[in-house]
Amino acid sequence: MQAATATPVIHVVDDEAPFRRSLVFLLESMGWQAVGHASAEAFLEAAPELPAAGGCLVLDIRMPRLSGLELQRRLKAAQSLFPVLFMTGHGDVDLAVQAMKEGAVDFLQKPFKDQQMLDAVERAIQLSCERHQASRRCQGARELLARLSPRESEVAKQVALGLANKEVARDLGISENTVHVHRQHIMEKTDTGSAAELARLILRADPSGLD
Incomplete structure (x- = not known):
């Protein structure tokens, strides 16, 4: 279990060591914690958690073996809260568009200006904090609803839909x-x-809970 931190954490996944180190240095200069990973596999092995202070994942779209796109798909399947920013080389715009369709929050084409990266990371951190808070609200709602018996859960859904006792x-x-x-x-x-309050609770736990 990763220790709690009050500092946003940015994970940089890029197989080019000099570039990775320079980007980590840039991000740390802003007071953020930055962690470099030489490959998508290394990031998965580390299995970091998103801290309450937020963070994001800065991914090179093309890497040997496991690509940035494939890592994004795996994280999406695992319902990771990490927002993903992609770095792309010349000619990778089609891949970047595909990544955006898969849920990436932005992509920057190398070489990019430092401020472009810092602005994109700032937006991603804000998004991650919103996701983290939403996740906590969802978990809290699920814990409350878990107190109900199976029959009470049935009645709760009917009541939340506005049905009268009869x-x-x-x-x-x-x-x-x-x-x-x-x-x-x-x-x-x-x-x-x-x-109405019960309906909001059920939808917070599961947006399709009243379908």
Whole structure:
């Protein structure tokens, strides 16, 4: 488990050592923590976590063995919170566009100006903080909903959709009084006071939770 830090962490993945070191130095000059990785495999082996202070991943799009694009796909599949910035060489614009479609937040064509990189990283850090906060809200909502029994979860969804106790009772084949009791327990366990609050909680835990 990575220790908590109050400093944004930027991971630079590039197989060209001199370039990687110079970029790490540039990023550190801004007061950020920068970590260099010689390959996509090295980054995956390190398996860093996104700190609460934010951070991002600066990736070379073309690397031996595992490419930057493939690393991006793996991180996306693992639901990584790291925003990805790509660095591309001449002639890689088509690949960069593909990367943007896959969720990259930006791409810079080498050689780029230092300020271009710093501005892009700043935007990515802000995005990462927003993602981190959203992830924490989602996790908190899931923990509250996990307190419910399977039957309470069924009733909760119906209540969140705006159904009256009588309608919930009919749909689930239980008595209206039982629904009333379940509803009270649901509100207590989830610390919600209305169907609207319950709906927001369910959608925070899962955007498709009321589908």
